[in-house]
Amino acid sequence: MATSRFATVALNVPLLPPLTYRIAETMSPCVGDRCVVPLGRRQEVGLIVALSDQTTIDPKKQKTIIRLLNETEPVSEIWLKLTRFAADYYQHSWGEVSIAALPTFFKTKPGPKYEQSLERLRKPYKEKKIDKPSGVLTLNDEQQLAVEAVDHAKGFAPYVLHGVTGSGKTEVYLRMMESLFIKKPDAQVLFLVPEINLTPQLEARIRNHFPDKPMASLHSGLANGERAKAWLAAKEKRIQILVGTRMAIFSDMPNLGLIVVDEEHDLSYKAGDGIRYSARDLAIKLAQLRQIPVILGSATPSLETWSRVKNGHYNLLSLTKRAVPGASLPTLSVVNPKNKKLIKGLTPEVIDAISETLQKKEQVIIFLNRRGYAPVLTCPSCGWLSKCPHCSTYAVYHKFHGKLVCHHCGWSIPVYSRCPDCGNVDLLPMGAGTQRIEETLEQLWPQARILRIDRDTTQRKNAAKEAFDAVHAGEVDILVGTQMVAKGHDFQKVSLVVVLNIDAQLVSSNPRSEERAFANLMQVAGRAGRFGLPAKMVVQSRFGDREIFAALAQQDYNRYADHLLKVRKEENSVPFVCQALLMADDANIGKALEFLKQALKVGTDLLEQQQNESVVIYDPIPMALMKLADKERAQLLVEASSRVAMGRFLRHWYRQLCEIGTSVHWTMDVDPMDV
Ligand SMILES: Nc1ncnc2c1ncn2[C@@H]1O[C@H](COP(=O)(O)OP(=O)(O)OP(=O)(O)O)[C@@H](O)[C@H]1O
Ligand SMILES: [Zn+2]
Structure with missing residues (x-):
């Protein structure tokens, strides 16, 4: 077989299509091999995506592959196709996607110990012990x-x-x-x-x-x-x-x-x-x-x-039913906290339900989608609020570390002992996060073993595993936590789930918020009564009469999903349209918006040119969380009636956007989760 003389190499550079390099006579590469090539003054690891015998590149300008990395098998044709598809679909160069998709070791220029490292990587995995041979279940x-x-x-x-x-x-x-x-x-x-x-x-x-x-x-x-x-x-x-x-x-x-x-x-x-x-x-x-x-x-x-x-x-x-014989889904009650005598934010119904469950020596989950002690600290005398200086949001009060922390940019400072504006010493936490609920529970049920699981308690390696193991082993009476406690776990003795503060999600302006709230509620409900204990779910909410709770009471996903789809269809929103979001950020929102206005103009002209009537571009607007880590952010939404129409538009538009040559930083999100 005649060896090819040229290789097309994908490189991790935006907009750059794969480049052609000469193959040294000593090399016989395959498609899918990695290699080191010169790129400007740098040397980069690239991926060979095609081979050929000729090129139109001027021989004087031809560059040669420096090193072929074929100590491992080339990546498969299918892998190349997948990364190429992703590159086209998400509007990146093939190299950006394919190289980024490789583990760091395989996309870094080999050091002197490359071979030894490879050998080490190939060492077999240590045998892990098998807990107990699992009995064979009879499927229903x-x-x-x-x-x-x-x-x-x-x-x-x-x-x-x-x-x-x-x-x-x-x-x-x-x-x-x-x-x-x-x-x-x-x-x-x-x-x-x-x-x-x-x-x-x-x-x-x-x-x-x-x-x-x-x-x-x-x-x-x-x-x-x-x-x-x-x-x-x-x-x-x-x-x-x-x-x-x-x-x-x-x-x-x-x-x-x-x-x-x-x-x-x-x-x-x-x-x-x-x-x-x-x-x-x-x-x-x-x-x-x-x-x-x-x-x-x-x-x-x-x-x-x-x-x-x-x-x-x-x-x-x-x-349609629970697998363990005798297990059933929890019964739901929604309690309106309005006009109730609350004890530290908890209704009497919630308190009674917890006490009863503890008496029965069964476990309780308290779900609250907000970590920290309180979402904001305030000064009752002058109205000061704990704003993050870098984001358009509040820094959360973390009592146990004595800090104010911004959950968006990570900024933190020791908590003030007096109001920085007026000097008042009585600063007040507003609202409750998981830490505060934990504290409340400790006060109300001093005998109970309480465990909080959220991102703050599980940063250490294995911390989450150890925490969940403790719950499984029955060493915990009340588990309080964020979404982390709602997902996937097969708890044996949980018979009560309490949900606090879901209302924020039910009144959000984000159209997907309700869908997510429903998924959260269904999932957390799902942690209770899995092994035959009669189980209850108590939700504190002011919106008890909403469709979402009727569906939750019946655990009727189909009903609620059909309802939401109907609404989405009427509103002609996702998934009945496809979306892409162009996001721009700058120190100054004006400049970000200015760039997006240009993008809008370019896009509108392009649509006219393409006679593409399936795509709509909306006016640029500041993002909901406008300022993040000192960057001011704006967005431009594009909607299309089909993925094909969207793809055809985005491909050309993206190129033209690159030609605008702006100092504003921008990115594209195809099928964004939040708009
Ligand atoms: N056919 C069966 N007979 C008896 N028990 C079963 C059967 N199938 C599954 N189980 C048991 O039912 C429990 C729940 O199963 P599993 O965790 O797979 O549910 P799941 O659908 O993944 O739940 P979730 O979506 O809530 O995470 C497990 O303890 C499992 O061993
Ligand atoms: Zn911040």
Whole structure:
């Protein structure tokens, strides 16, 4: 075979299409190999995406590949296609996406110890101990049906596994994997989870079920070396099961036979900075490229996903009841705190319910989506408020550390002993966060063992795992926390869930806020009564008569999702339109808005030129959280009736935006989560 003389190399540079380099005679690269090339005065690691025998580049300007990095197999054609798709879809250069998708080790110029490091990465994983051989459960009919459907699937097959909380979705995933392994013993499975904190429990469950199948996890809590190790093990087929957060979607698994996206509605599948990809959406694309089944599981599927079930793009698998015999869903009562005699913000109903549950020696979860002691500190004499000097928001009072902390930019100072404006010494915390509720609980139930789980208590490595282990071991009576306590955990003895302060989410101007509140409520309700204890849920809210609570009382996702879809359809909003957001920030909001006005003009002209009537561009506006870390931010919303129309517009518009040449920093978010 004649060797090619030129290689096209993708590089991590915005807007830069892959560049052509000469191949030295001693090298025989493959498509998918990494290499080091000169770029201006720098040397960069690039990815070879094509080979050819000729080039139109002037021989004097041709540059040569400096070093070929082919000690590992080249990335697969499918991996290249996936990253290329993501690049086109999210408006980045192919190199930006593909290089960024590699673990740091593989995108850094090799140092002197490169070979030894590679060798170390290839060392086998230490055997982990299996807790106890898991007994074989008999699947119920619905579970059985779900497993069989996927077992019979041919080629690309997208499924939504919609199962009420505690309906045994995890068991279904495990059996789906099992039947895949029976058919293809060397198959690989990619199992995506929204949060690192959910991986230990799940990993243990998978390990117990498949003691012989090598597995690894991949998430941002791992050191660079560990990430590279997992990535390489997946690539070289030394592991068969990869459990990971969104970044794991960019693993390259040659024998991939099944993808599971657990809790598919979770926001953390969408990257919030850099390349703003959705791992869930890319999972669908990957399954299509690999021609395999993909399972999106949730008790509360996102409306995007639900509408695709409704229009027949995805197949629906339903689990309508709890899996453990005798287990039922909690009964709901909504208590209006208005005109009630509150004790430290708690209604008598909540207090009684907690006391009763503690008497029965069962566990309580208190869910409050706000960490810290109080969201704001105020001076009652002059009206001073604890504003963050860098953001258009308040710094949160953290009593135990004696600090004011901005949850948006991280700014913090020791808390004032007197008002910085008027000198008054009696500063007052307003509202309550998890710390304050914890303090209240300690005062009201001094005998109870109370544990708070939120981002503040779980920063140390393994802290979250240890905390949840304590709950599982029955060492905790009351668990108070943020969303972290609502997700995924299979608690045995929780029989009461109390929800405080959900109202902020119900009156928000963000149109997705209510959808999220519903998902939160359903999920947290789902932590109670999983093992047959009669369970209760008490929500303090002023909006007890809303549709959301009627649906929650029945645990009727379908009813509420259909209701929301109807509203969205009437409003012609997502998922009935596609959106993209152009965001600009600058020290001065005026300049950010000015740039967006130019962008609007360019875009409007382009639409006219394209005779594209499926796309609408709205006027630029300051963002809801206008100032963040001293940057003033504005946004421009684009909506289109189809993804194709959107893609056609964005591609050209993006190029033209780059030509505007502004000092304003801007980014594009395709399918934004918040507008
Ligand atoms: N067929 C079955 N028979 C008995 N118990 C079962 C069966 N299937 C699952 N279970 C048990 O039911 C409990 C809940 O299952 P699992 O955690 O898989 O639910 P889930 O649907 O993932 O819940 P969630 O969405 O709330 O996280 C687990 O303890 C599991 O062992
Ligand atoms: Zn701030």
